[in-house]
Amino acid sequence: MSTDLFKDLVSHSKEYGFIFPSSEVYDGLSGVYDYGPYGVELKNNIKTYWWRSMVQNHENIVGLDAAIMMHPKTWKASGHVDAFNDPLVDNKTSQKRYRADVLIEEGLEKIMAKAEKELEKARKRFGDEFDENKYKTENQRVADYIKQHDHLHGRFVTAMGKGDMPELKLIIEELEIADPVSGTRDWTEVRQFNLMFYTQLGNIAGEEGKLYLRPETAQGIFVNFLNVQKTTRQKLPFGIAQIGKAFRNEIIARQFIFRMREFEQMEMQYFIQPGTEMQWYNYWKETRMKWHLSLGTDPAKLRFHDHDNLAHYANAAVDVQFEFPFGFKELEGIHSRTDFDLSSHQELSGKKMQYFDPETNESYVPYVVETSIGLDRMFLAMMSNAYTEETVPDADGKDSTRIVLKFHPALAPVKCAILPLLKNNDDLTAMGRKIFDDLKFSFLCQYDEKDAIGRRYRRQDAIGTPFCVTVDHQSLEDQTVTIRERDTLKQDRIHISKIQGIVEEGISFRSLF
């Protein structure tokens, strides 16, 4: 799909009530979007599919809905407080953005490399008699390098601790760091981006009242690990699943709903015996890919991507990537998180986060394999996978184009439309109404009598409705209707009593498992 088609997809999403820009009447809010009437249906259906495949289909996976607000120490333990405060600096010439701390660390390493080079020369020169410590203090050049390094390193650590951005800028200048791309030292001010949002608990001023909005749902699972394990009498391995909002103050939120500041995750933490992590990592990798494929998603648009740089909590990580209109991007992450989180919480809280294993007769902190999928990304993946412009014959048998969302029927927002062939015929409309009133208790239906029948079909195609039931004159005689299938345009004449069964079979989640 080209960029133009991506634009069309964004327009279509708005025009047909899937996604609206947030606060549009006030010119919008960057990186925040609202889900419209069809959007919320699609989103809920994705959640249902995930929840059923995780919780309902696994005896050893249970659900949880933890609060968004958590004790501040949670984020200290998780590493987010330290890892999510990036000082950033831009080079004005190359317009590249860098992490100031990374630049400085590299700069400091270069100084030490210079000193090491001198030492290496000296070692060769003096051979066995070489006294390295003595040389470090007595050789002026080496001593200067070390002194400069230690001095700047000290200032660097202090500045990072205090969040002193101007000081970081000064250090960059003193280190004479040049942009590797442009070669210039044309730097902007160093700015800090705290990737966690925070709010105030009560009216207490100062640090104590500072409360973060969770940047991931996982920590709610970890801190409830023992509560859940005990109340559900689970034995290892077992999992805890959660769907919920998370918040990240992204530097730049872009690409529609792909990267949002407020987003929703579907996470499952699988608690396992240490040493079995690779086995379960592979199991979930495979299981999750099957989950994606069973929706009928084009296999060419899905792939694994191994992480080169592992996050601070992981010892193995793979992404499930989807080919979005703007390229292959991360849709879901599967991480082997070791015992990092539970151990951290155990340490910081002073509470045991251990599992007593009756088989081995010992207690230990479980290891964790996580599957974490972005719900909004899944939504976008389903939209872009479904969005199709195609040529179909019109009333005269000529070519005409239609835009159709080819969702898996289980995900489609509206399941069935009931369409009387003519509006100005009371018998037809009354019968349509009656069918609608009967079906509406089973699944989401729409009754529509406006405009020509062809146009109504196209309207339903545009929101991805898998079935259209049309009431015509023959219906009045023998209680049959036509049922039209969205993708093939094929119509069958069936008895009214069969509609519910056919639609239910088509939209069933059962076929996905």
Add this chain to the structure above:
RNA sequence: GCGGGAGUAGCUCAGGGGUAGAGCAUUAGCUUCCCAAGCUAAGGGUCGUGGGUUCGAUUCCCAUCUCCCGCUCCA
């Protein structure tokens, strides 16, 4: 933050120093027994915001805001 693009009707866009247009959509009606764009009528816009030039600005100038795309990170 820097660079680029763009803000005119619900959507897609045209226009142009003299007071705003099209197609689709919406509403009402007509027509039509199965795959969009048949007929009639109606509603809907302080042309992103503020300032300047001008008799007059949606149009020209300046500023500003917002959105979109690219640059680090992640679900």
